[in-house]
Amino acid sequence: MKEIAIGIDIGGTNTVYGVIDRKGNTFFEGSVSTNDYNKPKDLATALHRIITEELMHLEGTYVIRGIGIGAPNGNYYNGTIEFAPNLIWKGVINLNQIFSQIFQVPVVVTNDANAAAMGELMFGAAKKMKDFIMITLGTGVGSGFVANGKIIYGKYGFAGELGHTIISQDGRECACGRKGCLETYASVTGIVRTAQIMLAKSSRRSHLREIHKEELTGKIITNAARKGDTLALEIFDYTAKKLGFSLANAVAITNPEAIILFGGLAHSGDLLLEPTRRYLEETLLPIFRGSVKLIPSELQHQNAAVLGAAAIVWKEFEKKNYNASAYS
């Protein structure tokens, strides 16, 4: 009988899941479109069906020790998502209750970026670190802060919202209801907004003009930049400047050994990393210069948040007695 944990990363666009053992080996993984499910219960039901079917196809007997869920505004203490601006589900949603009822196993919920930080800490780029910052660049900007070897959850479980620190007063409108949050610039959505604004403002030639502005995506902008499109490169430079600025302020607070980038935009490789590193260094308080590594996730192809959410299961439920569901 093999013990497994289910890791789930609920994102504004996709929900990724994986079935993972104690050592971080992934048995199988997959994803569904988050917005296909009007209610979180529908998502849980669909995932239960998909995962149990896939488990049946594996050889041997499997026992699910628990489910770890990383989600935007995921609250570690309450097992909830609370007012996540990038999800279609509004208000307070008790993911712990919903998933534990359907799967009949214990559930732990956390912020998606905290889950990614845990993944990186257990299996990735932060294996030997005690102080680092995890940044997830997806539909939004998530962050997980690790200090003294522990994730900072904060008093009420909502710590790690670097994406909702304001970097420009009276800046771009944010889904959170305020203006100028880092997320409005450095997320995939943010880089698309930058592209739309720059295309409208300048008359410079660009392959991006061949795309309808509503159809621009992070991928299209990345591909254009890779081919040397100067406007696309400028879009990356602008994004890097905003991100580097924000990271310099974060470094002043927690003095991390490294900042690890994960997600859609981090996939763009040196297009974003190299200029962000430059702006970060330029902006840093002198005592921090040259001391902070800005590196990509080592779990890009595995999904750090899925691995991390599963890792939290192993950590949380290791010494507890509880019911586990067996599939053979």
Next chain:
Amino acid sequence: MKEIAIGIDIGGTNTVYGVIDRKGNTFFEGSVSTNDYNKPKDLATALHRIITEELMHLEGTYVIRGIGIGAPNGNYYNGTIEFAPNLIWKGVINLNQIFSQIFQVPVVVTNDANAAAMGELMFGAAKKMKDFIMITLGTGVGSGFVANGKIIYGKYGFAGELGHTIISQDGRECACGRKGCLETYASVTGIVRTAQIMLAKSSRRSHLREIHKEELTGKIITNAARKGDTLALEIFDYTAKKLGFSLANAVAITNPEAIILFGGLAHSGDLLLEPTRRYLEETLLPIFRGSVKLIPSELQHQNAAVLGAAAIVWKEFEKKNYNASAYS
């Protein structure tokens, strides 16, 4: 034989010292002007003379278990002050070596605001808290972040520099060589700069006009505001806006239970606290609204940093064998 620890808080203006027992009782305390000492060794020699003399006058025998020093840019790991913009001593200064040679007892050094955070945690407003932010408003703006019950020192011991997060790009010039740091607005020096600028810009009546602009101090502005001087009140409002903005961003990162204000400006009571609380609430990401206490230090009259630096001594050296100096 009574065991004591010496707590020292080195500030840009004054250096405060106290002789403290394990329970936080202060036997005596005092202060000297930091800038009277061209070299840190001269300060250490003077403090050694003053403190040993005062110890001689006490009844009984005393053994100094160690010295805790809080200082701007104080580094916990290295025992040094490194490039502190608000001190006349430049470069890297090995306080641990200097003080341990002169006093012949073990020395522990930390950031002045971390020391204050430790004082608040052990003896003050944060006694039952695991997640809070300590803000010291003096010549500069210091901060100490506590998460999961521990001070965040960071990888290299320089964490907690909220005063050097940039809140306004192309803002006021800072002693650190950059522009727009919180410290240029929310420190005592910052509030004086605000007063000078506002007095020059407006022609409104104010008692502050009776003072030469180079002679304005935080105390004078506070007193004018207490008497209802509308320009002085506006200066406090402007300062509160900047501070509230910065604190809202800090809350998004560590989600503290409370923010504790200490130091010169915090003494001004509700003049600063009330508007800062209002701006903080206005600026906070919705999920944090109404959940963060903004409170004054409970150790205002004792000096949290002196108590905290001494508290670190008790924590650090409790289980170690070392030489201690006895005075009777």
